[in-house]
Amino acid sequence: MTIMNVLTLALVIVGGLNWGLVGLFDLDLVAAIFGAGSLLAGAVYVLVGLSAVWQLVPLSSALGARELAAEHRR
Secondary structure (H helix, E strand, O other): OOHHHHHHHHHHHHHHHHHHHHHHHOOOHHHHHHOOOOHHHHHHHHHHHHHHHHHHHHHHHHHHHHHHHHHHHO
């Protein structure tokens, strides 16, 4: 796993946990730490979103490898 995959996966997990806190407790931890509507909070949200897009590549590779293995077994 490359450093970029580890970093983006960590950011996706942070984003998921933040959304969980928003849903459960109406607490946006990113906004609480960096200030609601601040440039830094916006940067964190953008980085989390870009990380999710980046993680589509390993996901599609994993799914493609699984399909290839299933084809090979037939």
